Amino acid sequence: MDAHAAQHAIAATPAFSSQPEDLAWFILLLPLIAAASIAFGVRRSSFLSSTLSISATVVAFFLSIALFLAFGVGGYPAVTSPFNWIHVGGLQVDLGVTVDRLSVLMLLIVTGVSSLVQIYSTAYLKGDPGLSRYFGSISLFTFSMLGIVLADNLVMMFVFWELVGVSSYLLIGFWFDKPSAADAAKKAFLTNRLGDFGFMLGILVVWSATGSVQFTQIGNVLGGNPGALGGLASIAGLLIFCGAMGKSAQFPLHVWLPDAMEGPTPVSALIHAATMVAAGVYMLCRAFVLFQAPGAWPAHLWFLGNISALDIIALIGGFTALLAALIAFQQDDIKRILAYSTLSQLGYMVMAVGCGGPDAAMYHLTTHAGFKALLFLGAGAVIHACHHEQNIWKMGGLWKRLPITFRTFVIGTAALAGFPILTSGFYSKDAILVAALDGGHPVLFGLGVLVASFTTFYMLRLVIVAFFGPYRSEAASHAHEAPIAMTWPLITLAIPSIAVAWFGLGDYLSSHFNPHFHAHEGGGLFGPFNHAPLAAVFGSGALLFGATAAFGLYWGADSDPLPARLGLLGRAMRNRFYFDEIYEGIFVPMHDMLGRLFGAVDRWVVSGLGIRGTHGSVELFGRALRLLQTGNLQTYTFLFAAGVAVVVFVATK
Amino acid sequence: MTPGLHHYLIVSGLLFSLGLFGVLARRNLLVIFMSLELMLNAANLTLVAFSRFNNNLNGQVMVFFIITVAAAEVAVGLALIVALYRKRQSAHVEDLTRLKY
Numbered sequence: 001m002d003a004h005a006a007q008h009a010i011a012a013t014p015a016f017s018s019q020p021e022d023l024a025w026f027i028l029l030l031p032l033i034a035a036a037s038i039a040f041g042v043r044r045s046s047f048l049s050s051t052l053s054i055s056a057t058v059v060a061f062f063l064s065i066a067l068f069l070a071f072g073v074g075g076y077p078a079v080t081s082p083f084n085w086i087h088v089g090g091l092q093v094d095l096g097v098t099v100d101r102l103s104v105l106m107l108l109i110v111t112g113v114s115s116l117v118q119i120y121s122t123a124y125l126k127g128d129p130g131l132s133r134y135f136g137s138i139s140l141f142t143f144s145m146l147g148i149v150l151a152d153n154l155v156m157m158f159v160f161w162e163l164v165g166v167s168s169y170l171l172i173g174f175w176f177d178k179p180s181a182a183d184a185a186k187k188a189f190l191t192n193r194l195g196d197f198g199f200m201l202g203i204l205v206v207w208s209a210t211g212s213v214q215f216t217q218i219g220n221v222l223g224g225n226p227g228a229l230g231g232l233a234s235i236a237g238l239l240i241f242c243g244a245m246g247k248s249a250q251f252p253l254h255v256w257l258p259d260a261m262e263g264p265t266p267v268s269a270l271i272h273a274a275t276m277v278a279a280g281v282y283m284l285c286r287a288f289v290l291f292q293a294p295g296a297w298p299a300h301l302w303f304l305g306n307i308s309a310l311d312i313i314a315l316i317g318g319f320t321a322l323l324a325a326l327i328a329f330q331q332d333d334i335k336r337i338l339a340y341s342t343l344s345q346l347g348y349m350v351m352a353v354g355c356g357g358p359d360a361a362m363y364h365l366t367t368h369a370g371f372k373a374l375l376f377l378g379a380g381a382v383i384h385a386c387h388h389e390q391n392i393w394k395m396g397g398l399w400k401r402l403p404i405t406f407r408t409f410v411i412g413t414a415a416l417a418g419f420p421i422l423t424s425g426f427y428s429k430d431a432i433l434v435a436a437l438d439g440g441h442p443v444l445f446g447l448g449v450l451v452a453s454f455t456t457f458y459m460l461r462l463v464i465v466a467f468f469g470p471y472r473s474e475a476a477s478h479a480h481e482a483p484i485a486m487t488w489p490l491i492t493l494a495i496p497s498i499a500v501a502w503f504g505l506g507d508y509l510s511s512h513f514n515p516h517f518h519a520h521e522g523g524g525l526f527g528p529f530n531h532a533p534l535a536a537v538f539g540s541g542a543l544l545f546g547a548t549a550a551f552g553l554y555w556g557a558d559s560d561p562l563p564a565r566l567g568l569l570g571r572a573m574r575n576r577f578y579f580d581e582i583y584e585g586i587f588v589p590m591h592d593m594l595g596r597l598f599g600a601v602d603r604w605v606v607s608g609l610g611i612r613g614t615h616g617s618v619e620l621f622g623r624a625l626r627l628l629q630t631g632n633l634q635t636y637t638f639l640f641a642a643g644v645a646v647v648v649f650v651a652t653k
Numbered sequence: 654m655t656p657g658l659h660h661y662l663i664v665s666g667l668l669f670s671l672g673l674f675g676v677l678a679r680r681n682l683l684v685i686f687m688s689l690e691l692m693l694n695a696a697n698l699t700l701v702a703f704s705r706f707n708n709n710l711n712g713q714v715m716v717f718f719i720i721t722v723a724a725a726e727v728a729v730g731l732a733l734i735v736a737l738y739r740k741r742q743s744a745h746v747e748d749l750t751r752l753k754y
Contacts, residue, residue, distance in 0.1 A: 633749060
């Protein structure tokens with residue numbers, strides 16, 4: 001409750017006194033200023049555009065560090081709402097920023113990864129004619145993402161949510177003259193819109209039930225009366241989750257993320273690994289208080305009992321994690337393997353939220369942002385070196401050719417696989433497994449362990465095939481290490497993938513969600529083995545199992561031995577379980593049919609009967625009336641005089 | 654026998670009817686125009702008669718206005734007719750049906 005009191009203290013101070021949290025506004029607006037200056041000013045010079053964009057983001061990063069030092073370490077949460085934006089009836093929406101441990105951490109991730117990715121892009125996209133457009137879009141994206149992170153109410157978050165969708169559309173479709181990229185951009189945007197519609201409905205439900213859209217106020221209402229949402233509790237939670245389902249690409253809206261790999265590789269690293277897809281998970285954690293309400297359904301859905309939204313979220317997350325991992329087994333495109341791996345890890349995080357562990361989800365989000373961005377940038381360096389070859393079966397032997405990329409890529413892989421003690425991924429994955437156990441979901445715990453071993457397997461498959469063995473193509477044998485602007489971000493990102501910097505993060509996050517949290521005794525590097533040995537041992541065992549299988553199958557293999565062994569299942573995995581085909585077979589024709597129906601109604605009823613009908617009958621009447629006009633002056637005069645006579649006669653009678 | 658108000662009104666009515674007949678029956682614009690003036694003057698006569706018999710000068714003031722306006726109207730109207738005649742070589746109303754439909 002002292003957090004609450006501190007907030008009141010802030011609210012009581014005058015609006016124009018400068019508070020440390022005002023820094024957050026600068027951080028938010030810097031990328032917007034960069035984007036606007038590029039769009040309206042220095043667009044012609046790609047050098048100026050990139051310099052402006054990068055320096056804005058780097059400054060924002062340093063301001064974020066300052067904010068982190070002021071608030072993250074033993075600070076108090078602060079909300080500033082200086083601008084009254086909309087005040088209609090019972091709806092009050094302020095433009096405010098939330099500065100607390102959660103948002104400060106996200107600020108660091110977003111500005112940090114964005115800076116590195118932009119520096120990397122100057123080399124990766126060297127000479128591209130659309131470079132200014134690229135940096136403008138990425139600045140716009142950074143601005144939108146920071147908006148989601150800082151928003152202190154659902155409506156403001158939704159606005160930035162949509163902005164992220166737009167800027168992601170611009171970036172996926174950066175090479176818009178390539179039809180596949182244009183289609184992928186459209187697909188990503190439309191799939192996201194589907195989820196956003198649910199999100200919007202969820203916001204409306206929450207607003208009508210609690211009378212507020214502001215996170216702290218909703219928290220106060222639900223804190224005073226956990227049943228405030230009544231029979232709508234589960235439905236509200238699920239509708240809000242729809243938004244996360246779209247942005248964080250959860251089943252069944254996961255289909256856009258692999259296609260989004262059509263965008264430039266640095267974009268995949270920033271948007272489709274570290275930030276945009278993390279927005280869904282972040283939103284679930286930010287609005288976690290909504291999901292803590294006991295599950296309840298409207299009367300006519302009584303048979304659902306008291307299943308809470310969290311149970312369904314956990315199931316969907318777990319299912320997505322498993323499904324995506326299975327698909328990743330049989331992909332040959334280096335970026336698509338990483339894309340499905342991202343899907344799988346996002347499923348992991350969502351599962352953690354569903355098991356009641358938002359701190360574990362945020363922990364994994366943070367570490368994942370680092371090592372997955374590293375892996376994508378590494379993949380970009382490989383693709384760059386192999387002259388835009390993306391098939392891992394046409395690489396091989398790259399460890400000699402690309403020493404820095406190879407080493408950092410292996411560090412990223414180890415972190416993703418959760419190599420014990422040494423890597424950040426181990427601690428965050430362990431936190432999720434512990435959350436599943438503590439939340440009373442032994443089945444999901446088992447599923448998590450299974451997915452962990454799958455993750456190790458497909459990542460090692462990628463590393464072994466792409467970096468070891470003989471050169472499998474001409475391009476691979478002539479590959480050369482990337483320029484320094486590309487290797488430097490790789491090395492920087494490899495540092496946080498190693499454990500040392502991260503094992504305190506779990507306690508940092510736990511104390512955000514639970515003010516009464518006390519760190520475990522015997523923490524530190526070996527902490528997981530001390531206080532939750534079951535999860536740690538199973539996690540390490542999964543790694544060992546996956547690694548053994550991968551080395552056994554792929555070390556020295558010339559072609560993929562799996563399809564022959566898996567048969568039909570292997571083909572289904574290779575074809576992504578036919579989701580795209582199913583959607584194309586069911587939803588696209590249904591959508592087209594509806595479109596044709598509405599088109600016909602518009603053409604024949606609205607336009608035909610309504611508009612042309614009215615216009616036609618008026619014109620017909622007019623044509624009949626004009627026959628009365630003779631053009632003879634004296635006829636008119638006579639009719640006029642006769643009319644006057646009649647009026648006078650009637651008036652004087 | 655001194656003429657009473659109704660005598661003036663009858664004369665005025667006759668003048669007005671004559672004017673109206675002229676407007677409706679004649680084909681030449683100039684004659685129609687003259688008939689219109691006749692109708693105006695019938696109205697003037699009525700006003701003056703009422704003014705005289707009611708001992709109220711308002712009617713006469715009104716008549717001055719009407720005469721003034723009529724003079725202006727004649728100037729404009731005659732100019733229009735002359736212009737029309739120059740253009741169409743005719744001042745007959747049945748030839749002026751261009752604005753029909």
